Amino acid sequence: MQISDRIKNVTPSQTLAITAKSRDLKAQGVDVIGLGAGEPDFNTPDEIIDKAYESLKAGKTKYTAAAGIPELKNAIINKMEEDHGLTYEPSEVFVGNGAKHVLYNLFQATLNPGDEVLIPVPYWVSYTEQVKLAGGNPVIMPTDESTSFKMTPEIIDRFLTDKTRMLLLNSPSNPSGMVYSREELEALAAYIEEKDLIVVADEIYETLVYDSEHISIASLSSKMKENTFVINGVSKSHAMTGWRIGYCCGNSEVVKAMTDLTSHSTSNPVTPSQWAAIAAYEMDDSFTREYNRTFHERRDAAYDKLMEIPYITCIKPEGAFYLFPNFSECAERCGFDSVDAFVNAVLEEVYVAVVPGSGFGSPDNIRLSYSLSIEDMNEALERIRQFVLQRTEGA
Structure with a gap:
């Protein structure tokens, strides 16, 4: 075959x-x-499980909008405002079947054959493969213990070409556990704004930071917000890996393209899982x-x-x-x-x-x-x- x-x-x-x-x-x-x-x-906390059960008993088992129900989008919008001071419209929020699915749709919606995506080492295993599946070329930027597994403007500059389309930023990092400081992100943001790069900011581990604080690079300036797709979800933050709810906040035109793709592939995120995710973002800390x-x-x-x-x-x-x-x-x-x-x-x-x-x-x-x-x-x-x-x- x-x-x-x-x-x-x-x-x-x-x-x-x-x-x-x-x-x-x-x-x-x-x-x-x-x-x-x-x-x-x-x-998963009982409060979240109970919310999902209530939604099932209430008959919320049907198809929903492809990019997520309005109630969940609003919960995400509130979370982004409270945690990062970032304001988004519902048209700028895409909800998918886990952050992995969201990333896949993002690359499919934005990359053309030959487009390059800069990915620092070490990287999560699926980044490179998803870029290739979208027809793009993953460009691997070496970092190691000498740079604390973090990229710098100088490292990026060595790999930047006229085919560069995107830059991957994962903080906190899987697999290294490194967290970019505000100063490090500000240096990156200044370079990124100058070069007008698009950033894919994978922030799925944001609640698990121990010796510093999590800063979303999108929050550093209005320009960075425009140029950043923030990827997150409830899998790591609320022990909900199997519920499969992730999301992207970013440009509305791209979000629409991701939604169109989903309408022909997976359809909507799992309906009771969406209601469970609302409970995750509405519960206390x-x-x-x-x-x-x-x-x-x-x-x-x-x-x-x-x-x-x-x-x-x-x-x-x-x-x-x-x-x-x-x-x-x-x-x-x-x-x-x-x-x-x-x-x-x-x-x-x-x-x-x-x-x-x-x-x-x-x-x-x-x-x-x-x-x-x-x-x-x-x-x-x-x-x-x-x-x-x-x-x-x-x-």
Whole structure:
């Protein structure tokens, strides 16, 4: 059976591959600890679940407008005003089936063949593939520990061409956990305004910031607001990964194009999920404050335990729920020719599932999710530590 060329060119998600392999081992009765998950282990708050149930009982199970119900758009508009001082009209808000779907539609609606999208390393695995599926060219900009995994105007300038269409900005970052400061964003904004670039600002982890604050680059000036598409959703902020509600705030013409595409593909976001998302944005902040506190504690505990493993380095992340240590020396001392090989051995021999950084454009690193209990995290990292010690004894 023929497979289209565009799908042949898509690289499978390494995060999903690791998760699948981990589940296979668990099905065989193996005690696997998974550090690959990109979702919180919290359950969705009862208040949100109750709202969804009420909507179902009230018969809200039919089709809705393709880009979301007015009530949810208004809730998002209020949230953006309260949190960032940004004012949007309903025509500037698109609601989709999760932030991944929203990003896909955005690229499909804005890119033509040959258009370039600047993407800094490390990047979320789907950015590059979605750009390619839209006919665009992902242009990878290297960053590493020396730049705290952050891009600067100087880095962008090296890759800017007359084909550059967009710039990807993910803060807090998946996978590095880095958060851009106001000063860093202001420097980027000045450059972006001068070059008149379009920014795709993925802010899905905005509620999980620990040592600083989350600033939306769209809030820095009216020009930046015009040039920015803010991507967000309730998956990470309210433990609603399976509810599949994400959104985009930005140019109304592009939002209309995204809506037109949705009308011929998925149709509307899941109806009861939309009502659940309204409840998420209307509830008080007690859940998100406790949620943040728990992940802050986990971050600190996980980082301290991680640093007991020899031959690694790691910048302490400021947000999200990932550690992104450099394991290149460690893997070499353990006798492996790559970090990917090290990761496979750790899963097969000590039953800890982590995600190799190669999937994020950083082959020297590993992504570790601390979205699980401190006890399980400590056990997983101790297994890796013992694995390293056994491999390097006498070296």
